Amino acid sequence: MDEKIQWVEPTMTATPASSGTSAPVLTESDVNTWRENGYCLVNDLFPENLLKLVANDCNNVFPSPLSEEAKKINYYGGFVNFPSTYDSVNQLPLHPRMMAAVAQLFGMKDLTDVRLTQTEVWPKYGRNDSSHENNEEDNADQRMHCDFPSHTLTHPPPWDEPDAVSIILYLSDVDECYGATAVVPRTGKEDPAYTYPLSQMPGFGTTEWKNNRNIAEAYLREVAPEVAQYRAEHLYPREKRVRYRFGTVLFYRQDAWHRGTELKPGCLRVVVNMTYRKAIAEWISTMHIGWAWAMMRKNLPLENLVAKATVEQRCILGFPKPGHSYWTPMTIAAVAARYEALGMDMKPYIEAIKQ
Ligand SMILES: [Fe+2]
Incomplete structure (x- = not known):
């Protein structure tokens, strides 16, 4: 991997998964990092044996990395969702430690006023050829984006009032797979990367949605050069990548800039994406069926x-x-x-x- 990459290192949860304790799960510092910078990265949230069960169950579902079927998967979703026939997968969003962590991020005592809108196990494959490079929907090397345009009918409220928590649970290891999620840490109220509203992405306003980084940026240079310039100046140069391993959890926000990066050729990376919203925010849609x-x-x-x-x-x-x-x-x-x-x-x- 490129040595110039800046890394976000995971921290440990406030209490180990083996303790069975569900409060507090996140350290105060991680809660603040999520609130201020837009994300936090932790290890040891879920019990290892549960994660192994999920990984084993899902291994039966995804095509092997070098198969013809795998080549066709350049997008997301639809494989394993909540409620799944795999009890292991169903346990993840309902796990007391995950729920406690989300309550901490929302600053609530429990999740009785929170709703689950996404639990999906997603495979991503490292390419062995260049056939994906002309596909604007391809997710190998993603354009910088926020998630809210594909979740909410509106726009997230101002920064200090988050109405959703997004999560990526990694069931692979970055040293084996690469493909670290990149995030742009918000540095404060005056951060030029986070001026409100967050409009500088393809698929916002009149621009078309495109996923592939090179194609999206070339398109923006053509139709919205000021947006392309903004992204080249404030977003890409500031990205940091999360050093994940099996079991690492990235908590982020729908108004946080981030993107997926390319995997090592021939690798299968498995993650579980989860999203919770405040009950009142009915404009945040349910991602799965x-x-x-x-x-x-x-x-x-x-x-x-x-x-x-x-x-x-x-x-x-x-x-x-x-x-x-x-x-x-x-x-x-x-x-x-x-x-x-x-x-x-x-x-x-x-x-x-x-x-
Ligand atoms: Fe995303």
Whole structure:
């Protein structure tokens, strides 16, 4: 790898995964880094045995790196989503340590007012040839971007009021795969890279969405030279790359500049992308197809998951929290009829209605 690369080194979580502790998970310094700079990078968030299960399960799904099928995968998504047939994958966004970390970043005591909008396991392949270089959608060497245009119908609120937390959990190692995510750290209110609104990317306003870095920048030089100039001056020269290994978690923001970089030829890199939004921010869309199709599976996997989940876990899936106006004696009885036999304890909902 290029020796001139500037690296972001991961820190350790405030408490080790092996402790089983879920508060606090992130150090104060990491929470502040996410709030101020737009990201933080941590190791030892999830228990190693859970991550190994996820990796093993997903290995069965992705084509091997040098196969013809792998060559066709230059984009994202659709392989393994929540709710998955793999219980290991379903555990990730509902894991108490992940949920505690997200609550810390939002500055909330729990996630009852937060919703899960994305859990997808994504493969990315290192190319052995140059066939992708003319494909504007190719993700090998991505253009610098923020994620919000593909998540929200609006634009993120001003910097100090984040309404989403985005996550990349790496199930590979940068020394073997390369392909480190690059981020542009925000340096403060006056940072020219982060003037509000964040408009300087293809796919914003009238410019077309393009993913491939060379093609996107050439296009912008043509149709929006001031945007291309801004990117060349303020974004690319300031990028730093995250030194990830198996289990590293990148927390970032939908208003943080970042991009994917090229992998080592012949390598398969696996990551899990997760996103949580504030419940009130309904304009942030759900990235995957949602839960409804899983409720048509014959062995009731989602119903079982909901029944056995904690109140907080249910809330991030959109289940009404105790005290919500949905709950009346009639709805409590109706939901109990559906879920109690599967193990749901209705007490928190009954108690809240009495108050
Ligand atoms: Fe992105």
